[in-house]
Amino acid sequence: MHPPLLPAHLHFHVRRPFWDFYAHHIQDPGKQPLFLLLVGFIASFLFIRFSVRMIRRGVKWWPGNVTPGGLHIHHVVFGIFFLLVAGFTVFATDGSHPWIDVAGLLFGMGCGLVLDEFALLLHLEDVYWSEQGRKSVDAVIIGILFTGLLLLGYLPLGVTPGTPVRWGLIGIISVNACFTVVALFKGKFWSGMLGIMVPGLSWIAAVRLARPRSPWARWRYSQRPRKFARARRREARWHRRGDAARQWFFDLIAGKPTPPGVAPTRAHLFAERMAQRVAARLEHAAYAPLDQARVRRLARLNRLAAKHGPSTTPPTSAESARRRAAAARRRAIAAGRSKRL
Structure with a gap:
C-alpha cells in the first residue's frame, strides 16, 4: 500500500473545515x-464561452456547432430546454431532496445558456x-451577482419572506425603484441594477x-451645454x-468582439460552405428519389393508357371502372398525393 500523502493528524485540518463550512x-x-443553481450558472456560461471560442478559432479537435441538416441550432434552445425541465421537475415533485437540487442545477445551466445569448x-x-x-455578458454577470447575494442571505432592502410588510417599507421600495429607473436612464447600468439589492447605490447614481x-443626456442636456x-x-x-x-475583463472571459467591417475568418467561411453542401446533399437525397419514382410511375401509367386506349367496341363496365381508376391514379400522382403504382 502507498503511504498517505499527508500525515493522519493533518487530514482533519484539511478536509473538515470545508465540509463544516x-x-x-x-x-x-x-x-x-x-448553491447548485449558482454552480450550474457559472459552469454552463464558462463552458459555452470556451466552446464558441474554440469554434471561432477553427480548432479541429473540438466538435463544433450543432447543425443537423444544415440548420444551426443556437445554444439558447438547449438553455430553454433545461429551464423547462427544471420547472416541470419542481411542479411534478414535492420539492424534496434530491429533486429540488437537480432542478436547481438544471435551472442554473439553463440560465447560463439563455443569458449568454x-x-x-x-x-x-x-x-x-x-x-x-x-x-x-452584462446580463450574465448581473445574474451571477444577484444569485450570489441571495446565497449569502442578502435580501433586497432586508425584506424577509413571511414577515408582515408595512406601508413605510412599501414606500421605500417604491422610491428605490424610481431611483433605479432614473439611474438606468442616466446610463449607470451597474449602479442601477445593483441598487435593487443594495439600497442607496442607485440613489447616488x-x-x-x-x-x-x-437617454437622459439626450433628453435633458440638449438645451444645457454647460451641463x-x-x-x-x-x-x-x-x-x-x-x-x-x-473591456479588458470582458475580452478575457468572453472573447474580443469582431470590429465592424472586418471580413469573416476562413474557419467561419469554411463552416458555412460545409453546412451549405450538407444541406444540398440532404435535400437532393430526400427529394430526388421521390421525383424519379413519380416520373417512372407516370410513364408506366401512360403506356398502360396507350395500350388500353379507346377501341371500336364499346367497353364493358369492368373496363370502364379500370380506366376511371387509372385516370384517377394519374391525376393523383401528377398532383403528388399518391405513391401507388
Whole structure:
C-alpha cells in the first residue's frame, strides 16, 4: 500500500473545515439548491464561452456547432430546454431532496445558456461577436451577482419572506425603484441594477450627472451645454478608465468582439460552405428519389393508357371502372398525393 500523502493528524485540518463550512452555511440553512443553481450558472456560461471560442478559432479537435441538416441550432434552445425541465421537475415533485437540487442545477445551466445569448434575443439577429453582443455578458454577470447575494442571505432592502410588510417599507421600495429607473436612464447600468439589492447605490447614481450617450443626456442636456460639457469631462476623466478595465475583463472571459467591417475568418467561411453542401446533399437525397419514382410511375401509367386506349367496341363496365381508376391514379400522382403504382 502507498503511504498517505499527508500525515493522519493533518487530514482533519484539511478536509473538515470545508465540509463544516458547507454544512453550516449552505446545507443546514436549506441553500443547497441555490448553491447548485449558482454552480450550474457559472459552469454552463464558462463552458459555452470556451466552446464558441474554440469554434471561432477553427480548432479541429473540438466538435463544433450543432447543425443537423444544415440548420444551426443556437445554444439558447438547449438553455430553454433545461429551464423547462427544471420547472416541470419542481411542479411534478414535492420539492424534496434530491429533486429540488437537480432542478436547481438544471435551472442554473439553463440560465447560463439563455443569458449568454441575451443580445441575440434582444436584437433578434446574430450579434454574438459584435459590440452589441456584450449585453449578454452584462446580463450574465448581473445574474451571477444577484444569485450570489441571495446565497449569502442578502435580501433586497432586508425584506424577509413571511414577515408582515408595512406601508413605510412599501414606500421605500417604491422610491428605490424610481431611483433605479432614473439611474438606468442616466446610463449607470451597474449602479442601477445593483441598487435593487443594495439600497442607496442607485440613489447616488440617480442624483449625479448622466453619461453623455445616455437617454437622459439626450433628453435633458440638449438645451444645457454647460451641463453636457461637464458630463463629457467627467466621462473622459473617470468612466473611460473603468470602461477600459471592463473591456479588458470582458475580452478575457468572453472573447474580443469582431470590429465592424472586418471580413469573416476562413474557419467561419469554411463552416458555412460545409453546412451549405450538407444541406444540398440532404435535400437532393430526400427529394430526388421521390421525383424519379413519380416520373417512372407516370410513364408506366401512360403506356398502360396507350395500350388500353379507346377501341371500336364499346367497353364493358369492368373496363370502364379500370380506366376511371387509372385516370384517377394519374391525376393523383401528377398532383403528388399518391405513391401507388
